[in-house]
Amino acid sequence: MTDAKNDILSKEISGALSRAELAFHLAWSDTRARYRRSILGPFWLVFGTLLGVGGLGFVWGALLDVDRSVFIPSLTISIITWYLLSGSITEAASVFFNNRSLFLNMEVSSLLISLLLLFRQLINFAHNIVVVVIVYVVYPEHLGWAALLAPIGILLVSFNLLWIIQLTGYIGARFRDLAPLIAAIMQPLFFITPVLFRPEQLGARAYVTAINPLTYMLEIVRDPLMGKIPSITTWAVMIGLTIIGWGATLVLTKSKRRRLPYWVN
Amino acid sequence: MSKIELKNATVEYPIYHADSMSLRNKIVSIGTGGTISRGVKNIVTVKALDDVSFTLEEGDRVGLIGHNGSGKSTLLRTLAGIYTPTGGSVTVDGKISTIFDLNAGLDTELSGYENIVRMAMFLGASGKKARAMIPEIEDFAELGDFLSMPVRTYSAGMLTRLAFAVATAVEPEILLIDEVIGAGDQRFQERAKERLINVVKSAKIMVLASHSDIMIELYCNRALTFEHGKLIKDERF
Numbered sequence: 001m002t003d004a005k006n007d008i009l010s011k012e013i014s015g016a017l018s019r020a021e022l023a024f025h026l027a028w029s030d031t032r033a034r035y036r037r038s039i040l041g042p043f044w045l046v047f048g049t050l051l052g053v054g055g056l057g058f059v060w061g062a063l064l065d066v067d068r069s070v071f072i073p074s075l076t077i078s079i080i081t082w083y084l085l086s087g088s089i090t091e092a093a094s095v096f097f098n099n100r101s102l103f104l105n106m107e108v109s110s111l112l113i114s115l116l117l118l119f120r121q122l123i124n125f126a127h128n129i130v131v132v133v134i135v136y137v138v139y140p141e142h143l144g145w146a147a148l149l150a151p152i153g154i155l156l157v158s159f160n161l162l163w164i165i166q167l168t169g170y171i172g173a174r175f176r177d178l179a180p181l182i183a184a185i186m187q188p189l190f191f192i193t194p195v196l197f198r199p200e201q202l203g204a205r206a207y208v209t210a211i212n213p214l215t216y217m218l219e220i221v222r223d224p225l226m227g228k229i230p231s232i233t234t235w236a237v238m239i240g241l242t243i244i245g246w247g248a249t250l251v252l253t254k255s256k257r258r259r260l261p262y263w264v265n
Numbered sequence: 266m267s268k269i270e271l272k273n274a275t276v277e278y279p280i281y282h283a284d285s286m287s288l289r290n291k292i293v294s295i296g297t298g299g300t301i302s303r304g305v306k307n308i309v310t311v312k313a314l315d316d317v318s319f320t321l322e323e324g325d326r327v328g329l330i331g332h333n334g335s336g337k338s339t340l341l342r343t344l345a346g347i348y349t350p351t352g353g354s355v356t357v358d359g360k361i362s363t364i365f366d367l368n369a370g371l372d373t374e375l376s377g378y379e380n381i382v383r384m385a386m387f388l389g390a391s392g393k394k395a396r397a398m399i400p401e402i403e404d405f406a407e408l409g410d411f412l413s414m415p416v417r418t419y420s421a422g423m424l425t426r427l428a429f430a431v432a433t434a435v436e437p438e439i440l441l442i443d444e445v446i447g448a449g450d451q452r453f454q455e456r457a458k459e460r461l462i463n464v465v466k467s468a469k470i471m472v473l474a475s476h477s478d479i480m481i482e483l484y485c486n487r488a489l490t491f492e493h494g495k496l497i498k499d500e501r502f
Contacts, residue, residue, distance in 0.1 A: 022386050026370075029383050033374040036415070105369040106389065107346030107361075174281075177288040258349040261342075262278045 008257050009250060015109025023112050027119035042127050049131045053079055060196060069139040070226075076135045077222045078195040080128040085161070085214055086186050088121045092165040093172030093179035100264040110253065110260055114166040118158060132225070142227040149224035156238050157217045163242075163249040170252055173263040193218060213241055267359030267438050267469040269321040269344060275352035276314040276339055276494075313339035315494040316353070321470050328481035329474040331491035337474035340491070341365065341441050344472060359469060362389065362437035364445060367428035377412035377419075377427055384431045398434050405460065406430040422450060429457055433464050440468035444475055458483075 016023075035041040056079070057072045064071070092114075096103070099113045136143055172178040192208045195218065199209040209215045216237040223230040314336050321327060329337040342348045343355055345363050370387030371380055381402050385395035403412060406426045408419075416424065429445070445461070465471050465484050475481055481488055490498035 021392050025383065025386055025392060029372065029375060029379060032379075033372045036374045101366065101369050102387070104342070104347060105365050105387070106363055175288040181288070259279075261347050263281065265278075 009254050012109045012111045012253055012257065016111035016115055019109070019112055020115060023116040024119050027116050027123055030120055031123050042124070043130075045124055046127050046130050049076075049080060049083070049128050050134070053131060053135070056196065064197075064201075069141050073132075073135050073139050073142055074222065074226055075196070076132055077225050078218060080125060080131065081157075081218050081221045082190065082193065082195045083128065084121055084125045084157070085217060086190070087124065088118060088161045088165055089168065090182055090186055091117055091121075092168035093182050095165060095169040096173040096260060097264050103261050103264055110169070110257060111162075111166060114162055114169055117165050118162050121161070122158060143225070144227040146224045146227050146229050149229065150221060153220035153224055153230065156242070157221055160217065160238070160241055160245060163245040167245070167249045167252060170256055170260070173260060174256075189214065213237070216241070267323050268356075269358075269439065269470060269472075270356045271320075271353070272318050272356075273353035274314055274317045274343065274350045274355050275312065276343055276348055277310050277312045277351045278348070280309045280311055313494050314343065314350070317494075317496045318353075319489065319496065319499060321472070323469045325470050325487055326465060326485045327470075327472045328485035328488040329472065329491065330481065330488055335491040336494040337491060338365075338443055339494075341443050341472065341474055344439075345441055357439065359438040361439045361441060362435040362468075363441045363443075364432045365441070365443045367425065367432055367445070369432075371416065371424075371428065373417035374415055376415055377406075377408060380416055380427065381412075381431055384428070385434065388432070388435065398431075402427075402430045402434050405434075405456070422453070426453060429460075433460050435464065437464065437468040438470070440465065440471045442471070442473045 031042055035044060038044060040047060053072070053076045057068070057075055060075070061068055061071055091098075095113060095117045096110065099116065102108050102113060103110075168178070168182070172182075189212070192212050193214045194209050199206045199215070202209065216234050219234050220230050220238055223234070317336075317340070329340060331337050339348065341363075342365075343350060344357060345361055345365075346357070370384040372383060375383065378399065381399055382392070382395045385398050385402075386392060390398065406412070406429075408423060408427060411419065411423065412427075416427070419427070462484070465473075471484070473480065473484055487499070487501045489496055490500075
């Protein structure tokens with residue numbers, strides 16, 4: 001029995017790695033199908049982000065009376081990273097149910113399906129990078145060598161999102177209440193994640209951002225692009241999250257993988 | 266060397282209904298010390314396969330016979346590795362191809378060509394291989410310029426032609442088929458039959474679930490009959 005269960009994990013991981021091409025192709029063709037017959041295609045997303053950043057930058061900039069050359073780039077990177085985080089988490093709860101036809105037609109790694117969702121979110125993220133480029137053309141002041149750390153940050157965030165999707169996916173497949181619950185929680189979570197503000201501005205209540213893991217996932221992408229090397233705390237939390245998160249996810253996958261086809265059936 | 270061996274294989278699966286899928290019930294049951302837990306514990310278990318043993322060797326073309334709910338589809342999914350037996354063992358040597366759901370992987374917004382690649386990859390081909398399969402599928406489906414059109418513009422018959430062409434473009438070692446329903450016009454039916462015979466011939470082992478005696482006689486040399494998840498008859502012809 002133990003042997004068979006160890007076998008599950010190696011099958012899951014090799015099944016995801018060896019068929020990553022399929023996950024990417026499905027993610028890519030899903031994206032194309034969604035924007036079929038529209039003129040801008042996936043760039044509608046970019047357009048939406050541009051409008052969002054423009055609008056928030058205008059109103060928030062006036063309300064907070066801050067330096068635009070700092071505020072606008074920071075806001076842009078925060079918002080597109082937030083879209084990546086919230087998009088992945090929101091869809092994660094129903095990821096296995098939504099891809100059940102993959103499950104019921106062949107033997108497939110559940111991790112591959114989590115990867116499919118991650119790829120789709122990363123494709124959106126990549127499109128949104130256009131907005132960051134535009135913003136940097138206007139406000140180039142903060143672009144520096146630290147930006148070279150950004151890809152590492154994005155990689156680390158993606159690697160963490162993968163376990164978050166997988167873990168949430170398993171629980172969401174078993175308990176159908178999770179999807180609406182997460183949808184309801186994302187809004188308040190947005191308010192305690194420093195997307196629109198700096199933690200310092202909360203004063204004594206800054207602890208709510210400090211205990212929110214999304215804060216660190218945001219910072220590790222944003223700081224390098226704002227010319228700042230992420231703090232030791234940020235790196236430490238990210239590495240801790242990676243280890244604990246993957247540990248828990250692999251344990252859950254190992255014990256529940258066999259049940260999964262029945263949950264989504 | 267392809268081989269399938271089942272030893273006392275049993276597949277039981279839980280049916281989750283709204284009550285047992287709810288997180289609230291789980292939490293309430295913790296809070297109330299289990300008095301309302303009936304809804305949680307009340308998961309109905311169905312024994313879809315009951316102590317089934319048989320061995321399939323190369324050359325076996327097996328038809329699965331039985332009423333609706335007798336366990337045919339569960340058996341096919343267990344052979345495919347989708348379901349894991351809760352008792353006994355299932356050993357499969359060989360690469361498995363399945364034709365379960367003709368429309369698996371189909372996205373109606375995409376064109377016929379895009380769907381060929383998508384569905385073929387869905388069923389296990391690499392991207393390169395999937396693209397290489399296009400000419401042959403194009404030939405068989407005979408959809409002409411429609412292949413460049415979104416699939417949502419296809420008639421039901423055209424859709425079946427495309428899906429059938431992709432699903433049967435495999436080079437299987439072990440082929441598992443679940444009730445392929447005939448559709449399309451008379452001429453296509455004839456060609457579909459011929460194509461299916463060829464695919465079945467190229468497979469080392471084939472297992473087909475069907476309600477049609479004609480199909481079983483045409484494609485198979487062995488028949489397994491199931492009733493309530495039990496294997497009740499094994500005959501060769």
